[in-house]
Amino acid sequence: MDKFTRKTSFEQWLSPISNNLFEEQVKTYQLNYYTKKLHMTSFLKLLLYAQLHETESLRALSDCVFSEELQNTTQLDSISFSQLGRRLNRVPTKFFQTIFLDLVTQIHEKTDFQARRKTTTPLKIIDSSTLPLNLNNHKWAKFRKTKSGVKLHLRLVFMEKGCSYPDQSVLTNANEHDRGQLEILVDDKECMYVFDRGY
Secondary structure: OOHHHHHHHHHHHHOOOOHHHHHHHHHHOOOOOOOOOOOHHHHHHHHHHHHHOOOOOHHHHHHHOOOHHHHHHHOOOOOOHHHHHHHHHHOOHHHHHHHHHHHHHHHHHHOOHHHHOOOOOOEEEEEEEEEEEOOOOOHHHEEEOOEEEEEEEEEEEEOOOOOEEEEEEEEEEOOOOHHHHHHHHOOOOOOEEEOOOOO
C-alpha cells in the first residue's frame, strides 16, 4: 500500500467522527486541561493510526511518530510511550463509548435500518472475548491466581451482502459469567439472536 492510499484511508477513518460531539466530550471530561503537548485530537488520530496499521503496542506507536506522514497529521514531532500510557489512563471509557454509539447511529441511518427491519428480521450475533492484563498492574481485574483480565461482550448486527457492524458492547471483569450480560445485549423483540452456550 503506498503513502497516498494510506493517507486517504486514514482520512476516511476520521471523517465519520462528529467534531462537535468530540469537542463536547473533551470539554465535559476536561481532557485537554493542563495539556501541553498531547491534545485529544492528536491522541485520537494516533489511536486510529494504530488500529489501521495494526500497531502492537504504545512503544511501537511512539516509534511511528517519526514518520513524516504521521507528524503532519498529528502536529507532533515525537511522543514517548509513557506519555501515551498516561494519556490513555486519563480518558474514561464513557468518552469512547459516546463516540462509538454515535457512529452506530450513523450506520443505522445510512443503511436505513429501521425501514429495512420491517421487511426482514435483523440478525444479531453475541460473543465475548477475554483480554488478558498484567496481574501486577491490574489487581482490580484479578480472575485467577496468576491472571488479570477484562471481558468484552460484543453484539454484531449482520445484514445482507456481508455488511456487519458492532452496535453494542459491555466491558466486565473477566470472571463475570456471560449469562449476566444477556439482559443488556438482548433488548429487541424483533431481532433474531445467535450466541453460544455460555450465554
